[in-house]
């Protein structure tokens with residue numbers, strides 16, 4: 176692990192959700208290009224909630240090399256893949272059904288394991304191990320990009336305030352059966368995985384996010400789940416927010432330049 180302290184988050188505040196969406200698409204395309212130039216593939220993890228909709232700027236974008244993407248879920252609800260609660264179902268409806276991505280490049284939970292959450296979670300971890308590396312104590316996967324949302328309680332992925340999973344240091348994927356946000360059964364990437372990514376981006380839009388954004392970013396010492404996302408050097412954390420979500424922030428934002 177790096178001994179360099181994590182870089183402070185870079186906050187980009189946009190005049191409207193539309194400008195955010197097109198800037199986010201440019202950002203993702205740039206991250207994709209850097210990754211493909213270096214190693215011929217692009218590894219990305221997506222969340223549910225409002226996030227998939229914010230990726231609409233990628234639809235019809237010819238710079239996106241969909242066949243080089245390897246997509247994982249930052250968190251997933253333990254339900255069938257075509258269930259209305261499924262993040263995969265949501266991402267498919269909002270994005271994957273509209274772009275030429277090979278199905279094999281979308282790494283879903285194994286729908287045959289829904290009745291055994293521990294096995295399902297371990298199998299998803301194996302899926303990551305197949306993609307990234309052998310798992311050993313010193314090694315965590317390095318995603319090129321992880322896209323996250325933040326809930327009104329400060330949760331992100333399926334890492335909820337006060338939950339024992341906040342302390343998980345070994346597993347790459349963990350499960351919870353008592354999520355305060357329904358549905359209760361979920362799997363999630365753990366902090367060691369999120370915090371070893373090259374880039375992590377939080378996306379938050381609308382006045383409903385203003386209060387929690389200020390708590391997460393202006394008072395990180397409170398240790399809310401979203402405040403614990405601090406990628407190790409040289410990883411970098413970004414926030415893509417609109418003016419309404421940024422309304423109560425005291426920390427400064429920076430202009431978006433590619």
Ligand SMILES: O=C(O)[C@H](O)[C@@H](O)[C@H](O)[C@H](O)COP(=O)(O)O
Pocket residue numbers: 222223224225226250251252262323324325326330331332333356
């Ligand atoms: O599976 C989930 O529930 C999501 O991945 C979750 O972590 C989401 O990103 C936040 O709850 C924010 O949700 P909104 O974007 O809908 O506010």
